[in-house]
Amino acid sequence: MLIYLIVLALVAIVCYSLFINRIKGLPPGPPPLPIIGNFHQFEVDLDKKFFGWKKKYGKVFTIWMPHPTVVITDHKLLQEHIVKDGDKFADRINPKEMMTSLVGGELGLVFNDNNMWREQRRFALHALRNVGFNNATIQNTAIDYSQEIISRWKQQGEGRKPVDVTMGLMVGVSNIIWQQTFGRTLQYDDPLIEVVKNIAQELVVQMAHPAVFAMELFPIIRKFDGIIGSPIKKMIEINDKILDLLDKELTLVEKHFNEDEAPKCYADAFIGEMKRREAKGEELGTFTHQQLVVACYDIWTAGFETTVTTLRFLIHYMINHPEVQLKAQREIDEHTGKRSIQMDDQKVLHYCNAIIQEVQRLANIVTINFTRKVSAPVNIEGYDIPVGTGVIPEFSIVHLDENEFERPDFFCPERHIDENGEFIKDPRITPFSVGKRSCLGEGLARMELFLYFTSFIQHLTFSSPSKVPPSLNLQITFTRSPGPFKVVIDRRD
Numbered sequence: 001m002l003i004y005l006i007v008l009a010l011v012a013i014v015c016y017s018l019f020i021n022r023i024k025g026l027p028p029g030p031p032p033l034p035i036i037g038n039f040h041q042f043e044v045d046l047d048k049k050f051f052g053w054k055k056k057y058g059k060v061f062t063i064w065m066p067h068p069t070v071v072i073t074d075h076k077l078l079q080e081h082i083v084k085d086g087d088k089f090a091d092r093i094n095p096k097e098m099m100t101s102l103v104g105g106e107l108g109l110v111f112n113d114n115n116m117w118r119e120q121r122r123f124a125l126h127a128l129r130n131v132g133f134n135n136a137t138i139q140n141t142a143i144d145y146s147q148e149i150i151s152r153w154k155q156q157g158e159g160r161k162p163v164d165v166t167m168g169l170m171v172g173v174s175n176i177i178w179q180q181t182f183g184r185t186l187q188y189d190d191p192l193i194e195v196v197k198n199i200a201q202e203l204v205v206q207m208a209h210p211a212v213f214a215m216e217l218f219p220i221i222r223k224f225d226g227i228i229g230s231p232i233k234k235m236i237e238i239n240d241k242i243l244d245l246l247d248k249e250l251t252l253v254e255k256h257f258n259e260d261e262a263p264k265c266y267a268d269a270f271i272g273e274m275k276r277r278e279a280k281g282e283e284l285g286t287f288t289h290q291q292l293v294v295a296c297y298d299i300w301t302a303g304f305e306t307t308v309t310t311l312r313f314l315i316h317y318m319i320n321h322p323e324v325q326l327k328a329q330r331e332i333d334e335h336t337g338k339r340s341i342q343m344d345d346q347k348v349l350h351y352c353n354a355i356i357q358e359v360q361r362l363a364n365i366v367t368i369n370f371t372r373k374v375s376a377p378v379n380i381e382g383y384d385i386p387v388g389t390g391v392i393p394e395f396s397i398v399h400l401d402e403n404e405f406e407r408p409d410f411f412c413p414e415r416h417i418d419e420n421g422e423f424i425k426d427p428r429i430t431p432f433s434v435g436k437r438s439c440l441g442e443g444l445a446r447m448e449l450f451l452y453f454t455s456f457i458q459h460l461t462f463s464s465p466s467k468v469p470p471s472l473n474l475q476i477t478f479t480r481s482p483g484p485f486k487v488v489i490d491r492r493d
């Protein structure tokens with residue numbers, strides 16, 4: 001009898017694995033297991049897995065995480081659905097349990113409730129634009145910081161001593177975000193930057209604990225947290241340190257808030273909106289204190305590591321391709337000489353733009369893109385995808401697709417230069433994703449990448465401390481970043 005039951009269970013599992021996609025009318029994909037879906041087939045470097053599945057099942061395939069999720073890996077299909085039919089792909093499937101444990105609910109700007117994202121995203125974009133996001137003020141701030149970083153690197157690299165550029169990049173990037181969010185300039189040596197970085201690193205390690213993932217599926221795990229070494233409690237404690245820090249910073253903003261002055265930063269604008277609603281006797285709606293804290297948290301987490309990592313990739317590629325660096329420096333010398341580089345110079349620094357685009361094509365720093373949720377019935381490649389299904393717009397696979405790019409693994413900025421020597425902006429390269437939930441900070445990030453990268457190589461030459469330059473030695477967590485490396489820095493002035 002027992003054997004009969006075991007055989008029956010195995011047959012049921014095999015049938016489920018092989019036929020569940022067909023039964024649900026979804027695109028084919030790797031056979032999932034009940035409850036855990038395809039988690040057992042995931043690897044740290046998911047792109048490799050996705051490539052294999054694309055070859056086997058086609059441009060669109062289904063994975064179970066453990067909810068069914070359709071992965072789109074083709075440029076034309078991304079445009080056709082995620083961009084042109086954007087409203088149907090604007091909601092997200094959020095890590096609800098994690099958000100509840102860490103910040104008290106689906107709040108903020110990234111994993112917020114699907115009923116609030118529009119209002120909060122629109123407000124954030126508007127507020128950030130008004131306080132200088134993408135305009136001359138913030139451009140000047142970036143130029144000033146770049147000069148400070150360059151002079152520090154010159155000192156640190158005296159006598160051709162190898163330097164780790166990470167901290168300098170962190171200072172540059174964090175200062176811009178801090179200023180936009182809280183209106184405060186941090187000094188180069190402000191310990192806050194290191195403190196936040198260290199807590200964030202601890203948090204990433206704790207978040208990768210299997211119990212944290214399992215909690216999404218089985219919320220009851222929280223009750224047994226103590227028995228398994230309290231990984232969830234530890235994660236919450238680490239996270240609380242960040243929330244405390246943000247709260248302290250927000251107290252300062254509130255203290256200096258002056259309703260007769262134009263908002264100086266995102267938090268100022270948000271507090272102003274809360275006060276406006278209160279004064280008019282209106283409901284606060286989504287404009288609560290906790291939403292403000294989590295939104296500031298999101299601007300920080302989404303904008304910090306992504307930009308620092310991309311800049312580290314850029315410098316890493318320069319020490320591996322000195323001829324490319326030299327060509328970019330000649331272009332800068334010819335067009336701007338020694339004066340400060342401005343955003344307007346983007347129009348003439350074609351080769352520099354090509355380097356940034358090529359590095360972003362290859363770097364693909366977001367390990368797996370965030371999951372959207374279909375909010376109205378859609379048909380993708382002949383499959384009727386029901387409401388509630390997950391969708392991942394996996395643009396990184398497009399970036400490395402041999403049908404799109406010749407020798408896709410090969411670093412070649414020249415591929416983005418036309419016969420007149422001008423930069424070709426390639427619509428297939430979308431490191432900030434596509435559609436209604438694409439990166440909110442794209443404009444700011446593009447500005448930082450351009451100004452920091454070009455200013456650095458205008459004044460300095462980066463090279464490898466060893467004859468054979470270091471390999472990327474990718475470190476993969478929620479992002480993909482080059483492993484630790486040092487550079488020799490030579491002054492150009």
Ligand code: HEM
Pocket residue numbers: 109110111117121298299302303304306307310365366369370371393431432433434436437438439440441442444445
């Ligand atoms: C090189 C730097 C950056 C890269 C590569 C990057 C990339 C991305 C990607 C791939 C997404 C997910 C889009 C999707 O769901 O399809 C995203 C979302 C987001 N990013 Fe960025 N990002 C960068 C910098 C920034 C900066 C500087 C900010 C600061 C404001 C920022 C804020 C956000 C926010 C708030 C979201 C969530 C948007 C939403 O859900 O509506 N990012 N980013």
